[in-house]
Amino acid sequence: MSQAADLVFFDLDGTLVETAPEILDATNATLAELGQRPVGQTQIEAWIGHGTQNLLAKALAWAQGAPIEAVAADPALPAHYAVFQRHYARCCGTRSRLYPGVRSALERLRQRGARLAVLTNKERAYTLPVLDAHGLTPLFDDIVCGDSHPRRKPDPMGLLAVLSASGLERKQALMVGDSSTDIATARAAGVAVWALPYGYNHGQPIADSHPDRVIESLAELP
Ligand SMILES: O=C(O)COP(=O)(O)O
Ligand SMILES: [Mg+2]
Structure with missing residues (x-):
């Protein structure tokens, strides 16, 4: 992409x-x-x-x-x-923090009209308080959690449900994540995937999972 x-x-x-x-x-x-x-x-x-x-x-x-x-x-x-x-x-929401560049990147993407979705394996009961604690909830059109569908990542079910409801094509979508699970999810859905090296990848370097690109922060999103 x-x-x-x-x-x-x-x-x-x-x-x-x-x-x-x-x-x-x-x-x-x-x-x-x-x-x-x-x-x-x-x-x-x-x-x-x-x-x-x-x-x-x-x-x-x-x-x-x-x-x-x-x-x-x-x-x-x-x-x-x-x-x-x-x-x-x-x-939940007490000792977490946003990574640098996250809020400005999300706001910039929204300003140019992109549709934004959260796709997490965290259950909804904890996802919403975390997003609320950091003022992120209003920036997202869709919030898909680990218990939103019968199967969670790396199954592409949640991603494909949002993609299908959006009426957009796979090639118009991008997944951004920090783990081999995110990369496998995007691959299973036929969607491009960029990865951050600073997150949690089960103790492994993210480049080993071969995302389409490794970016240092969300500021690099087009
Ligand atoms: O494991 C979890 O609870 C959530 O992890 P994720 O947001 O990286 O999918
Ligand atoms: Mg993650």
């Missing part, structure tokens, strides 16, 4: 907002309540991207020194997730 896109999808965690600090707070409050040892922010950053239930399972597996399969099969997991949900609802 060299010309300006008419529909731009943005990943949330690691692309628009640095959310790891408050996810760390919620996770460690949960682990403390469950009598488990705390995790560090670098670990949290490697676990973000597949929704909060997946993140909690990884944190519990790490804290207990247990395989993820054992944690996923534990009948107590839903009760543990309920504890996390209570803490995350409280922490």
